[in-house]
Amino acid sequence: MLDGKTKSGMAERLASIVGSDNVTLLETDAVLNAHDAWPLSEAKIRTGELLPIADVIVFPETAQEVAEILAVASEMEVPVVPVGGGAGTCGGTLPIYGGIQLDLKRMDKILHIDEKSMLVRVQAGVIGIELEEEVNRLGYTTGHTPTSLRASNVGGFIATRSGGSMSSLYGKIEDLTLGLEVVLPNSKIIRMKPMPRHSVGPDLRQLFIGSEGTLGVITEATLRLFPRPELRRFRSMAFPDVHRGLEAIRRIFRDGITPSVVRLYDPEDTAISMSNHFEIQDGDCMLLLAFDGLREIVALDEEKAVKICLEHGAKDYGEGPSKRWWEHRYDMYYPTELTTSGFSIGDTIDIVAPYDKLETVYYSMKAAMEKHDAFVMSHFSHMYQNGGSIYMIFFTSQRDAKTAWEVYKRIWDDGVAACLREGGTMSHQHGVGLSRSTYTEDELGSAFLVLKMIKAILDPIGIMNPGKLGLGVKE
Ligand SMILES: Cc1cc2nc3c(=O)[nH]c(=O)nc-3n(C[C@H](O)[C@H](O)[C@H](O)COP(=O)(O)OP(=O)(O)OC[C@H]3O[C@@H](n4cnc5c(N)ncnc54)[C@H](O)[C@@H]3O)c2cc1C
Secondary structure, three states: OOOHHHHHHHHHHHHHHHOHHHEEOOHHHHHHOOOOOOHHHHHHHHOOOOOOOOOEEEOOOOHHHHHHHHHHHHHHOOOEEEEOOOOOOOOOOOOOOOOEEEEOOOOOOEEEEEOOOOEEEEEOOOEHHHHHHHHHHOOEEOOOOOOOOOOOEHHHHHHOOOOOOOHHHHOOHHHHEEEEEEEOOOOOEEEEOOOOOOOOOOOOHHHHOOOOOOOOEEEEEEEEOEEOOOEEEEEEEEEOOHHHHHHHHHHHHHOOOOOOEEEEEOHHHHHHHHOOOOOOOOOOEEEEEEEEEOHHHHHHHHHHHHHHHHHOOOEEOOOHHHHHHHHOOOHHHOOOHHHHOOOEEEEEEEEEEEHHHHHHHHHHHHHHHHOOOOEEEEEEEEEOOOEEEEEEEEEEEOOOHHHHHHHHHHHHHHHHHHHHHOOOEOOOOOOOOOOOHHHHHHHHHHHHHHHHHHHHHHOOOOOEOOOOOOOOOOO
């Protein structure tokens, strides 16, 4: 934390850039912004623990203002933490060393829709649902609909390499982002043109996609658009076990069928998520599918996929469970008893692995996490031609908060260790933030050196979001 005089001097300088209405020193604002949707920080707040807060929060409106803010921060050597929608699940926006929280919510303009090239240019602060609804009105979709669509913004999506629920068909945000504007820590504004493909050296856009505010501030992006599908069909198939469900999914992709939604729930998750609404046999694993596109192609894809599922021992539940999930996919915004009571805590470790390792990673992680008095339920939720992700969701209830935090950490440590040992990658879409920062070196191995060197060159003073992504942790 800065002393009072330095803090008010800095706030005055920031106010001269963005106007005094767009700078706040109020402690209540800082406390509200002291956490994102990381379950551990939320749980700590419920027990009355005070989290580190920012010295000042600033709301710029243009890239030029962002550049001037970074100039002040560099000169004063004060940390800057970019804030998007604040719905990240890994503590990425937590101001652990104080400093400036740079909140992009005022940068919320949809700048241009190019219907010919099917591209949309937006400021980074546009909330996902607002963009999606606007392009829907013109007959398009961004294809990017994460469950946090109502809460997160485009800059946050890009900064965390997020994944929408239909990523099997449309791709993740790294596939959907064609153009980028970024303000570097040295206040230079750089722009990467929106091109369908190029052959001019490495793809520099990918350096900033997933950089979680550690290399600069994303201020603008150009995203791909798709026509809204003529037809979307839902289908649900229940398998006797995880193995047969995964084999059916692998075959579906291998045969050239690309559903928009593919979600296989393990027995525990099937029981918890579906059995209140559908008659489910104990131990069954529900697969939810959706198909988007032209009427004839959707019909053919669905028919072929169902045939493959039946060949793998599935029972056909029609559209029911899949459609119900679709209609309620944003409901989890309203916390349930499971996540708010006593000293219970839950979280999700979202990992990814190729098909040849997916099942081993799943069983190893499950065993490693359950060892610590955790209830674990999972679904395989973003599937591709070569493999897919697993949402390993856990809950644990302990007698007091201190024990709960310790057990929570052990579940994470052993869960991630099992994932890496069996050849998985520790995050598919949530990013690293603070919660996974200590595992980054193990995950990246020898390539971590490259990330550290890039950080050292782009941000030599270390002002950008220190402590996140395994970078800039104070010794
Ligand atoms: C209920 C719920 C459901 C979710 N579902 C999904 C899902 O389906 N798929 C998925 O991928 N994720 C999901 N998430 C996680 C999260 O919402 C996403 O990771 C999202 O991309 C974060 O965006 P945000 O705007 O909320 O980012 P924030 O939380 O504000 O920030 C996340 C990180 O990005 C950095 N950052 C933000 N904006 C910028 C910027 N403009 N420039 C540089 N750095 C920036 C921040 O410093 C921080 O490190 C979910 C979260 C919740 C709470």
